[in-house]
Amino acid sequence: MNIFSAKFIAYTVLIISTYHIQFAESVDCFKKTYHDEGRLKKFLLCGSYDANQRPVKDMKFAVNVSIVPMLMGYEYDESTNSLNANMLIAMQWIDENLKWDPKDYNNQSSIAINSEQIWNPDFQLYSSTAKFDTKQSCTNLRCLVKSDGTVIAVPSCDFSARCEADYTDWPLDTQSCRMLFGAWMEHAGEVDYQTRFACLGSEQSNMHTQWRVVSAKNSKKEATFNNATYPTLIYDYILERHSGFHLAGMLTPILLLIVMNLFLTWLKTDSIERKLLLAVSIICHFYFMVFIQWAVPKNGDTVPGILLFYRSSVIITAILLIHTLIGTAIKGLQGSPPALVTLVAGSVIQNKIGELVLARDYMTVEYKKSKIAQPDGNEHAENQKTWKSLSRIMDRILFLVFLALYAVSFIIYIPLKYTSRFGAYELHILSYKDINQF
Numbered sequence: 001m002n003i004f005s006a007k008f009i010a011y012t013v014l015i016i017s018t019y020h021i022q023f024a025e026s027v028d029c030f031k032k033t034y035h036d037e038g039r040l041k042k043f044l045l046c047g048s049y050d051a052n053q054r055p056v057k058d059m060k061f062a063v064n065v066s067i068v069p070m071l072m073g074y075e076y077d078e079s080t081n082s083l084n085a086n087m088l089i090a091m092q093w094i095d096e097n098l099k100w101d102p103k104d105y106n107n108q109s110s111i112a113i114n115s116e117q118i119w120n121p122d123f124q125l126y127s128s129t130a131k132f133d134t135k136q137s138c139t140n141l142r143c144l145v146k147s148d149g150t151v152i153a154v155p156s157c158d159f160s161a162r163c164e165a166d167y168t169d170w171p172l173d174t175q176s177c178r179m180l181f182g183a184w185m186e187h188a189g190e191v192d193y194q195t196r197f198a199c200l201g202s203e204q205s206n207m208h209t210q211w212r213v214v215s216a217k218n219s220k221k222e223a224t225f226n227n228a229t230y231p232t233l234i235y236d237y238i239l240e241r242h243s244g245f246h247l248a249g250m251l252t253p254i255l256l257l258i259v260m261n262l263f264l265t266w267l268k269t270d271s272i273e274r275k276l277l278l279a280v281s282i283i284c285h286f287y288f289m290v291f292i293q294w295a296v297p298k299n300g301d302t303v304p305g306i307l308l309f310y311r312s313s314v315i316i317t318a319i320l321l322i323h324t325l326i327g328t329a330i331k332g333l334q335g336s337p338p339a340l341v342t343l344v345a346g347s348v349i350q351n352k353i354g355e356l357v358l359a360r361d362y363m364t365v366e367y368k369k370s371k372i373a374q375p376d377g378n379e380h381a382e383n384q385k386t387w388k389s390l391s392r393i394m395d396r397i398l399f400l401v402f403l404a405l406y407a408v409s410f411i412i413y414i415p416l417k418y419t420s421r422f423g424a425y426e427l428h429i430l431s432y433k434d435i436n437q438f
Helices: 003-020 036-045 244-264 272-295 305-331 339-350 352-357 379-413 432-436
Strands: 063-077 082-094 110-114 128-130 142-146 150-153 156-164 174-182 191-195 211-225 228-241
Touching: 036 110, 063 174, 063 211, 063 228, 082 228, 191 211, 191 228, 244 272, 244 305, 244 379, 272 305, 305 379
Parallel strands: 063 191
Antiparallel strands: 063 082, 082 150, 082 156, 110 142, 128 156, 142 150, 156 174, 174 228, 211 228
C-alpha cells in the first residue's frame, strides 16, 4: 500500500468520525458570524461559488477523482445471482474554488461541508440490478475539505451487482460479481476517474458468513464516442461458498450410496438380503434426488458436477437391478448351458487369477480353488453349477466395472477443493491496525 493510499485511508477514517459532529446544514450568507468556522464557510460558499460548475479555474483541464470502494457488508442472493452490498465509496478530488489560508482562520486547515453545497462527481453504477440512481442508493453525507482544496467524500451506498452464475463445483463453488462505475454525461476531458485498489472494510466483514470474498480486483477501461473518451471503473469480486451443511449433507449420502451398491454385488443374486438392500438403495436414491432438488440452485447455464455424479449412480443402480433379475433367472435354469457358457465358466474357474478375482464365492475372504467337476453321471447338478458360476462371474465383473465408474465419476464430478477460474486472487483488508500505522 503506497503512501498516497495510506493518507487517503487515514483521511477517510477522519471524515467517517465527523459524522457524529453537528454542523450547520446550510450557510446564512446574510447573518453575521463571529466564530472562525462560520466566517470560513461564508468565505467559501457565499461568493461566486457554483456547485453545478466543475471546480477548475481553467475549463480546459479535467477534474481528477480518485476512488477507493470499501465493501462493508454483503449478501449473495442465489435466486437472482446478485451481490447485495453495502459500500463506502471513498472519493477524493481537488476543488480549486475551495482554498484558503489557514492563518486567516485561526490555523483551521479543514472543515466539514454538506455534500449538497459543493460540487460532487456524477459517479454512477452501471451494472446494478436495482437502485440505478446513486443519489437514491447513497446517503447524503458531509465532505471533508482541506485548505489546499482537497475534498474527501465517503458516502455509504447500497448496491446490487450482477454475478456470473457457475455452479459446476457446487457446493465448493465460486461466483464472480462485477460492478461498473462511471459518469453518465461527463467525458474524461471533464472528469477523469482513477482507482488504485478495492478493499474489504474489515476482517469481521468476511467472517461467519456462508459466502466469503476472496478477491477484489480493480481495472479501468475507456470507451470512445463522438471523439470523446468515457472512463469506466471495473471492480470484480470473487466469492467462495463456505457451508459445512452443504458439504456434509452431499458427500455423506454419496459415499453411502457407493458403498451400498458395491456391497450388493457380493451378495448372492437370488438372496432375499440382496433384494431388500437393493430396494433400500433405490429408495435412498429417490430421497437423495429430493434433497438435491431442494439444495442445488436452479439458475445458471452450468450443471453441478454432483448432479452428473448422481446421474451415473442412478444408471449403475438400474443396471444392478436388471442384473439381479437376470441373475436370479439364470441361477434357476436347469437346462444344458450353451458350449460358450461352459467354456467361459470353465476357463475362468480353472485360471488362478480368474478364480481369485472373478469366481470367488459370495461374501467370503477364504481362498478356495474350485473347478467344474468331471461328469459323474449327475448332469442336472453340473448344469446348475455352471449357471451359478456364470452368475457369480457376472457379479464380479460388474463389481470391477462399477468400482471403476464410481472412481472416475468421483474424480471428475465431485469437487474436493476450490478451483480458481478467474486467475490470481487479490484482496486488501482495511483494519484498524493498518490505520493506526499511518
